[in-house]
Each structure stands twice: as C-alpha cells, then as structure tokens.
Amino acid sequence: MKIPIDLFENYLKNKGLKERTIENYIYYFNKFIHNxxxxxxxxxxxxxxxxxxxxGRSFLVNLKKFLTMNRIELKIDQDYYNEIVEVELPSLTGRVKQTLVKPIPHGRIPLLxxxxxxxxxKLQLLITYYGALRLGEMLKIRILSxxxxxxxxxxxxxxxxxxxxKGDKEGIALIPPDLMKRIARYIRSHDFLEVHGYLFIKESEKQDIKNRxxxxxxxxRNAGIKSGITKLDNKREPVQGTRVYPHRLRHSYAFHLLKDKKIDIRYIQEVLRHTSIRSTQIYTLITKEELKRKMEEIDKES
Structure with missing residues (x-):
C-alpha cells in the first residue's frame, strides 16, 4: 500500500502544526521510501x-498515528493494523533507542x-530463520531456486x-544441510505441477502473494503466542516487543551469528545480503550494552 502524501499533509495541517514543522515531516516522509x-x-x-x-523520530510517531486513525479511509485490514500498532518507536527524549527488535534466543526457535x-x-519458519530471509524473499522461492x-x-x-x-535484486541464502534434506523430502512428497513453480504458493495463489x-x-503470530515467546497482557493482547514476525526471525539469526557464534560482521553482512555495512551494524548495538555491563561488573570486582 502506497501511503498517500497528500492525506498525510492534510492530517498534519488539521493538527494545527506550524508550517515549518509540516515541511520537516514531509521532508522525512519523502525519505521514508517504504510502502x-x-x-x-x-x-x-x-x-x-x-x-x-x-x-525524524517525531515524524515516525505522527505517521503511525495518521495510519491508525485513518485505517478505514486507507483501507487498512486488521492484520496490517495490528502490525502498525505493535511497531516499537524510539523515545522522543534523551538518547535514541536504536535497537528496535528484540532477538529471539536461538534455543527457542524449536518452540516456534x-x-x-x-x-x-515449519519449513517456512526454518528457511526464513536460517536463510535470514525477508518475507517476500521466502514466499518467492521456487523449487529450482x-x-x-x-x-x-x-x-x-x-x-x-x-x-x-526488493526490486527483484538477486541474492544467495545459505541453507543448513539438515534443512536441505527436509526441503527435498517435502518436494518429493508433494505433487508439484512444474519444477519452475513456487515452493510455498500454489499455482492458483501466485497472483495473490500479498494475501499469502x-x-x-x-x-x-499465533505460533508466537502458543509457544510463549509472545507475552499477553491481562486483556489477552500481545505485549509490545514480544510479537513474532518475519523480520524478527531475520534479526534473531543475525544476532545469533554475532553473539553466539562470534561471526565477523562482514560475513553477517553477506548472510543478510546488505549492500551497506551500516544496515548490518544495527545488530551490534545490543552487544555494546552487554560489554558495558561486563565492564561495570569488572570495575566492581576491582
């Protein structure tokens, strides 16, 4: 869904914001190139x-409010609405909270x-995690991929x-041998019409990938709740930051490689298929905080 800039600008004007503030938000809106x-x-x-x-952070807050308040006019369905509501944004005061996604511990993936x-x-989960795949990348996998x-x-x-x-940019995802064997068994046990077909989408569904x-x-999301990874509040609503979604799986695997396997960030950049190391560096933020805590512990002992 392309977010309409004219409706967002009218929303800002109706809030009575100063002209300069609106200009700044529109500037960041144009930098926010995602649909x-x-x-x-x-x-x-x-x-x-x-x-x-x-x-920039205030712009995100206003964009989120705009989307949730105008969900009917923008024809935002319930699933997308839930996704918007559960987005965690950095604080508007103090230092920027840069780590937005809490990684799922590697040992809890089997629970999912x-x-x-x-x-x-199960294969969609494991391929997404071990391949560090984006949602669209996973859904477009073909048998001959x-x-x-x-x-x-x-x-x-x-x-x-x-x-x-995005933009049909080609990349290579590495798949563990045991998972390759499971994928091969899955293919053999199903009657695929053609080897060029999608692995997870039926021929009749390929025109509606967004619905898939x-x-x-x-x-x-339901598996996250059932496994206990997603926590629920007293109203049975997901606690912010605990919901399971595709990007969180991708983030979790990157963090697992960095923290548990001690893989150099340059290799992780290749695993994630990032064109810039800057995009990968977000996964180092948590370990910096852990380093600070470790140094504080050492300081107390001395």
Whole structure:
C-alpha cells in the first residue's frame, strides 16, 4: 500500500502544526521510501544517522498515528493494523533507542517450530530463520531456486538458495544441510505441477502473494503466542516487543551469528545480503550494552 502524501499533509495541517514543522515531516516522509509501515521499514529508516534526530523520530510517531486513525479511509485490514500498532518507536527524549527488535534466543526457535501445525509452515519458519530471509524473499522461492545438482554431490554441506528481494535484486541464502534434506523430502512428497513453480504458493495463489503473506504472518503470530515467546497482557493482547514476525526471525539469526557464534560482521553482512555495512551494524548495538555491563561488573570486582 502506497501511503498517500497528500492525506498525510492534510492530517498534519488539521493538527494545527506550524508550517515549518509540516515541511520537516514531509521532508522525512519523502525519505521514508517504504510502502509498508512495519518494524523492518522503521529499522531501515533509522539505520541512517541523519534520520535519528528528534524531528525524524517525531515524524515516525505522527505517521503511525495518521495510519491508525485513518485505517478505514486507507483501507487498512486488521492484520496490517495490528502490525502498525505493535511497531516499537524510539523515545522522543534523551538518547535514541536504536535497537528496535528484540532477538529471539536461538534455543527457542524449536518452540516456534513445534507450535506450527504443518511441515509447510515449519519449513517456512526454518528457511526464513536460517536463510535470514525477508518475507517476500521466502514466499518467492521456487523449487529450482536451490542448487540441487551441486548440493547432492555432498549432502553434508550447506546448500544455496537463490532469492529475489526488493526490486527483484538477486541474492544467495545459505541453507543448513539438515534443512536441505527436509526441503527435498517435502518436494518429493508433494505433487508439484512444474519444477519452475513456487515452493510455498500454489499455482492458483501466485497472483495473490500479498494475501499469502498475511496468512503466513498470522500463522507466525499465533505460533508466537502458543509457544510463549509472545507475552499477553491481562486483556489477552500481545505485549509490545514480544510479537513474532518475519523480520524478527531475520534479526534473531543475525544476532545469533554475532553473539553466539562470534561471526565477523562482514560475513553477517553477506548472510543478510546488505549492500551497506551500516544496515548490518544495527545488530551490534545490543552487544555494546552487554560489554558495558561486563565492564561495570569488572570495575566492581576491582
């Protein structure tokens, strides 16, 4: 959904904001090049230091309010509305809270898998996580996206999956050997009409990928609740910051590589298929805080 700039500008004028303030918000609106307001697009927007000032952060707050208050006029469905509401934004005062996505511990991923009912859903989860895939990249995977011929020469090695991101930009996702074997078994057990077809989308559904995306996000959200990773408040609503969604899986795997496996950030940049190291550096923020705590502990002991 393309966010209409004219409606957003009218919203700002109706709030009685000063002309200069409106000009500033429209400036940042034009820098916010994403068609969907979610945690991933916010993270990318804030990856640029020039967007992290108080005006840029205030713009995000106003854009979020605009979308939620005008959901009917903008024809925002319930799933997208929930996604908008649950977006965490940095504080408008003090230092910018740059770490927007709380990683899911690696050891809790099996809980999510267990909470999903079918092998198809389980594979969507695992490919998204281990491939560090964006939502669109995962849904567009085809049977021939994998390097089957090369991988079969030595099935103990990691496989490769060709993915297409925004603007159909091509990239390679690395898939663990055990997951490659499960994918191969899944393909053999299903009657796919053609090898060029999508892995997770039926031929009759390929014209409505957005709907398939919503269904997958809903399944993932429910699995988060069932597994206990998503916490509920006393009104049975998800606690902010605990909801499970595709970008959080991608973020979690990157953090797992950095923190648990001690992988150099340059390699993680390749895993995430980032063109700029700046986009990858957001995953180092938590470890800096941990380093500070560790140094404080050492200081107390001395």
């Amino acid at each position: 969907r307001f979610n945690q991933e697009s916010i993270s990318k927007f804030l990856a640029s230091p020039s967007n992290r000032n108080s005006i 898998e267990e909470a999903l009912e079918t092998e198809k859903l 994998f390097d089957w011929d090369e991988w079969k020469k030595d099935t103990s090695k990691w496989g490769e999956c060709r993915v297409f991101g 995306a919503r269904i997958w996000q809903k399944n993932l």
